[in-house]
Amino acid sequence: MSRPRLWLRALLRPRAVEREIREELLHHLEMETQKNLRAGMAPEDARRKAMVDFGGVERFQEQTRDARPTRMLEDAAKDVRLAVRRLAQSPGFSVLTVVTLALGIGATTAIFSVVSGVLLEPLPYDEPGNLVYIDSYFLPESGFDFSEYPVGSPEYFDYRNASRSMEEVAAVSTEAVTLTAGEGDPEVVRAGWVSPSMFTVLRTPPLLGRTLVEADGGPQPQAVTVLSFDLWQRRFGGDSTVVGQVIDLGVEVSEEPLRTEVVGVMPPGFSHPGPGVQLWVPLPLDPARTWRGGHWFTMVGRLADGVSFEDADAEMKAMMEQWAVTYPDHHVGHGLAMKPLLDHEVGEARPALLLLLGSVAFVLLVACANVASLLLARGEARRREVAVRIALGAGRMRILRELLTESLLLSLAGGALGLLLAWGGVHLLLAVQPGNLPRLEGVGIDGRVLAFTAGAVLLTTLLFGLMPALKESGSRPGDALRDSSLRTTASRARLRFRRGIVVAEVALGVLLVVGAGLMARSFRNLLVEDPGFQTANLLFARFSLPAADYSPEESLAFYDRLVRETAGLPGVVGASLIDRPPLLWEDQNGRFHIEGRPVAATAPSCCVGSLVFAGDGLFELLGIPLVRGRLFLPGEGRPDAPVALVDEAAAARYWPGQDPIGQRIRVGDENSPHAAVVGVVGAVTYDGPGVEFPTLYFPQRATPHFAIRSQYLVLRSAGDPAPLVEGVRGVVRAMDSRQAVAGTLTMKEIQARSLARPRFILTLLGVFATVALVLGAIGIYGVIAYAVALRVGEIGIRRALGAKGGEVQGMLLKEGMVLTGIGLALGLAASLAGTRVLAGFLHEVGATDLPTYALVGIGVLVVGVTAAWLPARRAAAVDPLEALRTP
Amino acid sequence: MTDRQADLLQGTLDLLILKTLALGPHHGWGVSQRIQQMSRDALQVNQGSLYPALHRLEHKGWIAAEWGTSENNRKAKFYRLTKRGQAQLDAEREQWDRFSAAVALILEAE
Numbered sequence A: 001m002s003r004p005r006l007w008l009r010a011l012l013r014p015r016a017v018e019r020e021i022r023e024e025l026l027h028h029l030e031m032e033t034q035k036n037l038r039a040g041m042a043p044e045d046a047r048r049k050a051m052v053d054f055g056g057v058e059r060f061q062e063q064t065r066d067a068r069p070t071r072m073l074e075d076a077a078k079d080v081r082l083a084v085r086r087l088a089q090s091p092g093f094s095v096l097t098v099v100t101l102a103l104g105i106g107a108t109t110a111i112f113s114v115v116s117g118v119l120l121e122p123l124p125y126d127e128p129g130n131l132v133y134i135d136s137y138f139l140p141e142s143g144f145d146f147s148e149y150p151v152g153s154p155e156y157f158d159y160r161n162a163s164r165s166m167e168e169v170a171a172v173s174t175e176a177v178t179l180t181a182g183e184g185d186p187e188v189v190r191a192g193w194v195s196p197s198m199f200t201v202l203r204t205p206p207l208l209g210r211t212l213v214e215a216d217g218g219p220q221p222q223a224v225t226v227l228s229f230d231l232w233q234r235r236f237g238g239d240s241t242v243v244g245q246v247i248d249l250g251v252e253v254s255e256e257p258l259r260t261e262v263v264g265v266m267p268p269g270f271s272h273p274g275p276g277v278q279l280w281v282p283l284p285l286d287p288a289r290t291w292r293g294g295h296w297f298t299m300v301g302r303l304a305d306g307v308s309f310e311d312a313d314a315e316m317k318a319m320m321e322q323w324a325v326t327y328p329d330h331h332v333g334h335g336l337a338m339k340p341l342l343d344h345e346v347g348e349a350r351p352a353l354l355l356l357l358g359s360v361a362f363v364l365l366v367a368c369a370n371v372a373s374l375l376l377a378r379g380e381a382r383r384r385e386v387a388v389r390i391a392l393g394a395g396r397m398r399i400l401r402e403l404l405t406e407s408l409l410l411s412l413a414g415g416a417l418g419l420l421l422a423w424g425g426v427h428l429l430l431a432v433q434p435g436n437l438p439r440l441e442g443v444g445i446d447g448r449v450l451a452f453t454a455g456a457v458l459l460t461t462l463l464f465g466l467m468p469a470l471k472e473s474g475s476r477p478g479d480a481l482r483d484s485s486l487r488t489t490a491s492r493a494r495l496r497f498r499r500g501i502v503v504a505e506v507a508l509g510v511l512l513v514v515g516a517g518l519m520a521r522s523f524r525n526l527l528v529e530d531p532g533f534q535t536a537n538l539l540f541a542r543f544s545l546p547a548a549d550y551s552p553e554e555s556l557a558f559y560d561r562l563v564r565e566t567a568g569l570p571g572v573v574g575a576s577l578i579d580r581p582p583l584l585w586e587d588q589n590g591r592f593h594i595e596g597r598p599v600a601a602t603a604p605s606c607c608v609g610s611l612v613f614a615g616d617g618l619f620e621l622l623g624i625p626l627v628r629g630r631l632f633l634p635g636e637g638r639p640d641a642p643v644a645l646v647d648e649a650a651a652a653r654y655w656p657g658q659d660p661i662g663q664r665i666r667v668g669d670e671n672s673p674h675a676a677v678v679g680v681v682g683a684v685t686y687d688g689p690g691v692e693f694p695t696l697y698f699p700q701r702a703t704p705h706f707a708i709r710s711q712y713l714v715l716r717s718a719g720d721p722a723p724l725v726e727g728v729r730g731v732v733r734a735m736d737s738r739q740a741v742a743g744t745l746t747m748k749e750i751q752a753r754s755l756a757r758p759r760f761i762l763t764l765l766g767v768f769a770t771v772a773l774v775l776g777a778i779g780i781y782g783v784i785a786y787a788v789a790l791r792v793g794e795i796g797i798r799r800a801l802g803a804k805g806g807e808v809q810g811m812l813l814k815e816g817m818v819l820t821g822i823g824l825a826l827g828l829a830a831s832l833a834g835t836r837v838l839a840g841f842l843h844e845v846g847a848t849d850l851p852t853y854a855l856v857g858i859g860v861l862v863v864g865v866t867a868a869w870l871p872a873r874r875a876a877a878v879d880p881l882e883a884l885r886t887p
Numbered sequence B: 001m002t003d004r005q006a007d008l009l010q011g012t013l014d015l016l017i018l019k020t021l022a023l024g025p026h027h028g029w030g031v032s033q034r035i036q037q038m039s040r041d042a043l044q045v046n047q048g049s050l051y052p053a054l055h056r057l058e059h060k061g062w063i064a065a066e067w068g069t070s071e072n073n074r075k076a077k078f079y080r081l082t083k084r085g086q087a088q089l090d091a092e093r094e095q096w097d098r099f100s101a102a103v104a105l106i107l108e109a110e
Helices: A003-012 A014-038 A043-054 A057-067 A071-089 A091-120 A153-162 A197-202 A229-236 A309-326 A341-381 A383-391 A396-432 A447-474 A477-481 A489-528 A552-567 A618-622 A648-654 A724-735 A747-790 A792-800 A805-841 A850-876 A880-885 B003-008 B010-022 B028-038 B047-060 B083-108
Strands: A131-138 A146-149 A166-179 A187-194 A224-227 A246-251 A258-265 A277-282 A298-303 A334-340 A538-544 A572-578 A591-594 A610-614 A626-629 A643-647 A664-666 A674-681 A695-699 A710-717 A743-746 B063-069 B075-081
Touching (some): A003 A014, A003 A071, A003 B047, A014 A071, A014 B028, A014 B047, A014 B075, A091 A341, A091 A396, A091 A747, A131 A309, A153 A166, A153 A309, A166 A197, A197 A298, A224 A229, A229 A277, A309 A334, A341 A447, A341 A489, A341 A747, A341 A805, A396 A447, A489 A747, A489 A805, A538 A724, A538 A747, A552 A572, A552 A710, A648 A695, A710 A724, A743 A747, A747 A792, A792 A880, B010 B063, B010 B075, B010 B083, B028 B047, B028 B075, B047 B063, B075 B083
Parallel strands (some): A187 A277, A224 A258
Antiparallel strands (some): A131 A298, A131 A334, A166 A187, A166 A246, A166 A298, A224 A277, A246 A258, A572 A710, A626 A674, A664 A674
16 A cells, blocks of 8 residues: 555544554464464463463554554544534633634734735835835925925926936826727826836836837927727727727817827736826927926836935935025925835825724734633633543643644634635725725735734634643642632632733723724714815716817807706706816815015915816805805906905915905916905815815816816706716717716715725724724623632632622622723723824814713723623522532 | 563664565564574564564555465465665665674774
């Protein structure tokens, strides 16, 4: 029989193998007997001699069995079977332990997988650690205060030529283009306007054809384009003959349609700078341009060989100091800054993810504590059994091995269940994720994480599963065999230890619950916050007209007609235009100048503010109140008599105590016209909940030509606005079949999006807090039940001496309350100290919010009482005679 | 053999078993008889050492076993040497020769 078969047989059919050994040995005995017979002995003597010589079949069977190398595995298989039977005998304990382990492993693994996929996974480019993102900043000394701002072409060229730290840099920006080529309706997509060097920086080779090359760029770039994989599949059917095709790109900013030749297709997964970019076109870049006031793209670069980020950063800082001297008009307090590309892509999500990671680590700790507690209790329960076995001669190793096997089985079961939970959890997270967590495409169960978590929990299980065994097998069996109860110091010490664990559990649970509670209050504040306008039943539809089809005047006419026709749709209460919807934009880059004020150092404007272009009737439609003065008149906004409205935030910041009406403001450079302020309207949170930024309004007709083709249609409907989308599309199709609705959003969707991240965090924290509380309750229950079990004798005596059930119950309840109380106090103290870390996420809620703490305190005490009540009641039901009799 | 001798000669026992089976297949009892015979009664293998050794060698793949019928018409497990066993036998034989030569040298030294 071959060796693998031998091994298998020994494992799976041990009894058959034993039988064979026995037969073989019996055969030997038989032969020996025969030999003795032939030598002339009497039959009984012959047999007896044979047996004496042989020495005993049983013993040899043992020895022979021992010599087989499969022995270890056979023993292990036996241990496993025994362990399974044992664990099945105490289902409550086994199930609790496995569930606790599973929760701990599952939750941690799921969250950490997301965190790891987003924060730790490298970017999908060659040597991504060497990629940096470069943009500019404005410090207050420049007259403005922007931590992030685009870059201009003189800055780009100066840096490119002077820097020795970079292998290559590229300019990157995006614009909307209307696409009619290929299959499908006309579509508005995001296009990358980039310098060809972007492909050199990122180093991703094309799937078909070629990428953009240096010769394609320059002040007058070649009319070429590279497509993304998605676009190629979606509109060109994955046909490889697309290379060489000429397609038209409708662009807002250029008067001619961009007639480009497709020169290549990129592989799947490539979409720099963002997930929606569908094609790339060379950005016009003229080294001869010297005006340093224009900024319209950002940069990406690759560090040169052997250059560290710190070196490149230092070089850039030194260069900026130089520029401040060389160009005092532009670069005092304004310059370029770099950060690793990964930081740029995920930076915003990092705090939230780290917070979640911290919370989940707590849950893991609580789970481990619970498991430790459960195992200690079980170890205690089996002390007597172990002692008896040792007294009867069982080897220490054997007992250790059995306990080890049990612990391992529990860990494996918990780990397997936890893995399932983690897998489900990751999918759930991806399904409910707020949509603004970057890089979620690559998230899956992470092997590193799984290994770490499983290892941590395994360690706990093994440690606390083995501790009783190690202690017992060393102690004198007599101790355990005698009456245990609280007379032995070892038991008392164990009880103290368990109490300590439970207090720690409760404290951690309290931390989580406080965190969740604070987030909940913050979320509620966000929900009920008044954004400054009426939010019910609003629909926003985005449009982007290509310059090839529409001159500025034609655009105005198009939008006028659009408003008229859609206002007449059934169910529509009113229609107007706005250049960007409230709550959605995250762009606070506008600058303007108030006549008579001093100019800033780096630009011909004094002040910052958001600019919004409002169509006729917008304020009435949205319900933005007029505070002073008047609103725009219909048709107002012609270039000869420009007017403007300011909001209360602007009025408060720039005209405190004064009347802004009549003041003249200007947007753009010194040659732009001044507009007169004719009224003050209520503030609207355009830039996300809780953000109040000064806002200026201009009539839609006054929109500069380069931006006039892009608008949002605003509709308010009588009921749910979603069904209106079809109607709007129909109107557009009838007006001009070449144009497309670029996108639609209802106000509900916008609100949900802006609240998505806090809601996500809150949900998760809520789940963690609940899990922690449940585990803590189990812990308290366990400890009180344990105390009862240990003190059965004492309770019996008390009852026999006349104590009523209620008194005994009260005594134990009090014990439970004390434990909960200490844990609560510790937890609250830790919260006060630690929830500062939550401050960045809280909206109008202090980290030491009293009502939240009070509520948490009451809640936790209630949980503690409930958990202690059941075992306490059981103590009250203890029959004194039974209790005294039980050793 | 006494237990002490058995311990000392475990490795040697393997060698003897392999050699015995090289001369032809046997069951366990047969191997013990052959060894006794060939050593002219000088070596009597203790059953307590023999069967563990046989099982060990089987698990190492140096001998293979088959169930058959023995001389007295009873079911018995027969062992034979495998090719790997033959190679092992040659290797151990060489080792044994070198070892005993070295011991002889020492014993002859003045």
